[in-house]
Amino acid sequence: LQEVTASSRHYVDRLFDLDPQKVLQGVIDMKNAVIGNNKQKANLIVLGAVPRLLYLLQQESSSTELRTECAVVLGSLAMGTENNVKSLLDCHIIPALLQGLLSPDLKFIEACLRCLRTIFISPVTPEDLLYTDDAVISHLMALLSRSRYTQEYICQIFSHCCKGPDHQTILFNHGAVQNIAHLLVSTSYKVRMQALKCFSVLAFENPQVSMTLVNVSVDGELLPQIFVKMLQRDKPIEMQLTSAKCLTSMCRAGAIRTDDPCIVLKTLPCLVRMCSKDRLLEERVEGAETLAYLIETDVELQRMASITDHLIVMLADYFKYPSSVSAITDIKRLDHDLKHAHELRQAAFKLYASLGANDEDIRKKIIETENMMDRIVNGLSESSIKVRLAAVRCLHSLSRSVQQLRTSFQDHAVWKPLMKVLQNAPNEILVVASSTLCNLLLEFSPSKEPILESGAIELLCSLTQSENLALRVNGIWALMNMAFQAEQKIKSDILRGLSTEQLFQLLSDSDVNVLMKTLGLLRNLLSTRPHIDHIMSTHGKQIMQAVTLILEGEHNIEVKEQTLCILANIADGTTAKELIMTNDDILQKIKYYMSHSNAKLQLAAMFCISNLIWNEEEGSQERQDKLRDMGIVDILHKLSQSSDPNLCDK
Numbered sequence: 001l002q003e004v005t006a007s008s009r010h011y012v013d014r015l016f017d018l019d020p021q022k023v024l025q026g027v028i029d030m031k032n033a034v035i036g037n038n039k040q041k042a043n044l045i046v047l048g049a050v051p052r053l054l055y056l057l058q059q060e061s062s063s064t065e066l067r068t069e070c071a072v073v074l075g076s077l078a079m080g081t082e083n084n085v086k087s088l089l090d091c092h093i094i095p096a097l098l099q100g101l102l103s104p105d106l107k108f109i110e111a112c113l114r115c116l117r118t119i120f121i122s123p124v125t126p127e128d129l130l131y132t133d134d135a136v137i138s139h140l141m142a143l144l145s146r147s148r149y150t151q152e153y154i155c156q157i158f159s160h161c162c163k164g165p166d167h168q169t170i171l172f173n174h175g176a177v178q179n180i181a182h183l184l185v186s187t188s189y190k191v192r193m194q195a196l197k198c199f200s201v202l203a204f205e206n207p208q209v210s211m212t213l214v215n216v217s218v219d220g221e222l223l224p225q226i227f228v229k230m231l232q233r234d235k236p237i238e239m240q241l242t243s244a245k246c247l248t249s250m251c252r253a254g255a256i257r258t259d260d261p262c263i264v265l266k267t268l269p270c271l272v273r274m275c276s277k278d279r280l281l282e283e284r285v286e287g288a289e290t291l292a293y294l295i296e297t298d299v300e301l302q303r304m305a306s307i308t309d310h311l312i313v314m315l316a317d318y319f320k321y322p323s324s325v326s327a328i329t330d331i332k333r334l335d336h337d338l339k340h341a342h343e344l345r346q347a348a349f350k351l352y353a354s355l356g357a358n359d360e361d362i363r364k365k366i367i368e369t370e371n372m373m374d375r376i377v378n379g380l381s382e383s384s385i386k387v388r389l390a391a392v393r394c395l396h397s398l399s400r401s402v403q404q405l406r407t408s409f410q411d412h413a414v415w416k417p418l419m420k421v422l423q424n425a426p427n428e429i430l431v432v433a434s435s436t437l438c439n440l441l442l443e444f445s446p447s448k449e450p451i452l453e454s455g456a457i458e459l460l461c462s463l464t465q466s467e468n469l470a471l472r473v474n475g476i477w478a479l480m481n482m483a484f485q486a487e488q489k490i491k492s493d494i495l496r497g498l499s500t501e502q503l504f505q506l507l508s509d510s511d512v513n514v515l516m517k518t519l520g521l522l523r524n525l526l527s528t529r530p531h532i533d534h535i536m537s538t539h540g541k542q543i544m545q546a547v548t549l550i551l552e553g554e555h556n557i558e559v560k561e562q563t564l565c566i567l568a569n570i571a572d573g574t575t576a577k578e579l580i581m582t583n584d585d586i587l588q589k590i591k592y593y594m595s596h597s598n599a600k601l602q603l604a605a606m607f608c609i610s611n612l613i614w615n616e617e618e619g620s621q622e623r624q625d626k627l628r629d630m631g632i633v634d635i636l637h638k639l640s641q642s643s644d645p646n647l648c649d650k
Contacts, residue, residue, distance in 0.1 A: 008033075008043040015052045020063065023056070027069045034076050041080040050077070050091045058096055068108045071100065075115035078122070085122040093119065094129050098136055106146060113143070113153040120157050127161040137174045144179050148188045155180060155194035162201040172209055176202060181216050184226050189236075196230065196242045199223075203249035210253035213246075224250065228262050231270045237283055241290070244270045248294040258298045268294065268301060272308045275351075277317045280324050281337045281344060288315070288347035292354040299358040306355050306362045316369050318348035342384045349379060349390035353397040363401045373412040380417040385426065392421060392432045399439040406446060415440055415447040419454050427468050434463060434474035441481040452482070452490065461497040469511055476506060476517040483524035488534060491525050495535065500542045507546050512559065519550075519562040526566060532573035540579050543570070544586065551589050557598055564593060564604035571611035580612065581623055587630060594635045599644050606639075606650045 011033060014026030030049070034041050044050075056062050057070040074093065077084050093115075100112040119125050130136065140157070143150045158176065162168060176198065183195035203209045216223045230243035247267045250256045256263060271294065273279075274287025295301040305311055322341035323334050352372075356363040366372060376398075379391025395414065398404055409415075418440070421433045437456070440447045460482070463475025479494055495503075506518040522543070526532050536543065543566075550563045567590065570576045580586055593605035609632060613624050627633075642648050 008040060009047060011044060012047045012049050012052065015049065015056065020066065024063070024066045024069065027053070027056070027066065027073060031069060031073045031076060034073065038080045041077050041084055045077060045084060045087045050074070050088060050093070054091055054093060054096050057100065064103070064105045064108055067100070067103075068105070068111045071097070071108065071111035071115050075111065075118050078115060078118040082122060082124045085119055085124050088119060089125060101139060101143065106150075109143065110147065110149045110153070113150055113157075117153040117156050121160045127163050127167065130157065130161045131167065131170055134170075134174075137170060141174055141176070141179050144183070148186065148191050151183055151186065151191045152188065152194050155183065155191070155198045159194065159197040159201050162198075165206065168202055168204075168206050168209060171202060172206075172212075177209065177212055177216060181218050181223065184223070184230075185218055192230075193236075193239060193242070196227075196239065196246065200242050200245040200249070203246055203253070205249065205252070207253040207255070210250040210255040213250060214255045224256060224262055228266050231266050233273075237274070237279070240270055241274060241283060241286055244274075245286075245290050248290050251294060252297075258301055263294070263301070264304060268305055269308060272305060272311050272314075275311060275314055275318075276309070277314070277321050278324055281322060281340055284318065284324075285340075285343045285347045288318070288351040292347070292351040296354045296357065302355055302357060302359055302362060306359075306365065312352075312355065312362075312365050312369055315348045315351060316372075318344040319371075319375055342382065342387050345375075345379060345382070346384070346387045346390040349376070349387070349394040353390070353393040356394075356397045357400075360401055360403070363398050363404060367398060367404055367408050373408050373414065377412060377414060377417050380421050385429070388421065388425070389429050389432065392418075392429055392436060396432050396436040396439070399436045402442075405439065405442065409440065410446045413447075413450070415451045415454075419451065419456065419459075422459055427471065430463070431468070431470045431474065434460075434471060434478060438474060438478045438481055441478050442484075448482070456482070457490075457493050457497045461494075461502070464498065464502060464506060469514070472506075472509065473511070473513050473517060476514060476521060480517050480521040480524055483521055485527070486524075488531050491531060491535065494521075495525065495539060500539065503542070504546060504549075507550065512556065515550075515555075515559055516562060519559065519566065522546075523562065523566050523569060526569040526573075529573055532569060533575045536570060536573055536576035536579055540576065544579055544583060548585060548589075551593075557600060560593070561600050561604050564590075564601065564608060568604065568607035568611050571608050574617075577612060577619075577623070580608070581626065587627075591630060591632060591635065594632070594639070599647055602639070602647055603650060606636075606647075609636075610650070 011026065011030045014029070015023060017023050017026065030044065034044065053070045053074055057067050057074070059067075062070075074088065074097075078088055097112045097116050097119075101109055103109060120127070120130065140154050144154055158171060158180075162171060180195050180198050183191050184199075186192050186195070199213065203213060213223050218226060224247065227243040227246050230239050231247075232240070244267050247256065247262060248271075251258060251260075251263050251267070258264075268291070271287050271291035274283050275291070277284075279287065291305060295305050322344055323337040352366050356366050376391050376395050379387055380395070382388055382391070395418070399409065415437075418433060418436060421429060422437065425433065437451070437460075440451060441456075442448075457479070460475045460478045463471050464479070466472050466475065479498070483491055483494055498506075503518070506514055509515055509518070525535055526543075547563055547567055551560060567580065567586070571580055580590075590605050590608050593601045594609070596602055596605070609627065613627065614620055639647050639650075
């Protein structure tokens, strides 16, 4: 290091010369020495050139030419490695450059902006450094009118530093839309492109921005029309893709209808074109991911996409050919593509998940694509968490098909890798994987048995204790599906696994979804007479307590109806009936709901009564007498006059 740095030392020494002219020449020589030379950049940083350059840049006494050359050298140092950028940040380069933007000299401003741009596009620079002072954003907006270079660099800074809704709002409130819109028709391609990128990050998942963009016009033309022109095949790919992203965001935000010709005839076909194997890896990834987002919630767009350019078959190439046909001769490119092939697989899984979200025929086509199930199964165990998540999403989408659950899912024993994924995955994967498990546990699914044998009950019971709401819902939902028409042993295992404390915990959960699914589970557990009697003999006291708790609480009609249905199931048991008949509090509640203003609750309460009074069952006479004494018959007389035919019949 000493030898190497010794040869570079004279560059730094000259920065301290007393003659300003020599200092300027020293900076210019340094500029020429570091261009394209990473080793030289590192040496000069080690030797402490950065603090001195920043000092000269900030000195009022420095000539504008010297200050500009300092900014250029600093920009060149920032072009090197990430460590270089870290060193520059440690020397507080950003405040110094932002200060420089207040100078009246345009060339100096452009040099500062170019350097800021290079620093902000580095992954090691925190975006928030741009937003520490509101005045900075206002000043940048004002500088947009100065030159095509200020326009290009400022738009590039904005598009790189706009991460998430808070940043979008700040830029939007500072007039980003109005200030940047006219740049879309600039004579400079670079300016048009950076302005377009700005809009694509400003509008992403942001209804406020999207709704504003629809009505903005430049030279008498509305922005959506300008974006559509930029989508045309003769435009550079980067421009086509970015304008497609703008239109996609606007469509998803509801600013453009999903059946608008600019979506159906322009945006969707453009994104499908990006999935072709002639395109570069990044373009194929971005094309597929954007298309997946565009069609995610609209079945008509899913159908359109599925029949455009053989898309379903074209996506199969994402697993086979990481490099585009044109890149095969380029060794460097080939190496890059092999390293990034997992991004293609992730994008393909995402798009398959969106394509198959609603339509049974599309799901069938996807599953019949060569080796599709094997690919998903492999995806579930990949090292990249993004691929695993996308593969689970794809599986979840396909698991909505009854036919596929019975066939392909069974043939490939999909449940095995799925159970493995559930063992110790991060929450975002757990949520989708547990939703998929819910589908695999439906009563017509042949996977139900083996899943049970592999320890699913324990796993699902632990999910019901999660802090994460979606996981609690899925855990209890899967148990509910599992208990449906299940044998007694499974039901007992579920009750044992959950424990009474946990059951009460779930019944007092603040989320109505959790509560409804827990009641659904109880209802499924308490079906068929021997099961009802068995469970009530072991857990009767606690279950009756839970029912009382809910009927007395502040709950909606659906919750109370479900609870009364559970009571009706208990009333259907042979010995379980007695738990109701000996509980005057519960009997009074049933009576109260028979006269309720809501017909659903009245019907559910009458089910309880009818299950208690069957003549052919032992003890029916005593039960009828007791209910008669309570005044139930009078209520029934009144209800038989009801205008509601269902109540009348019952």
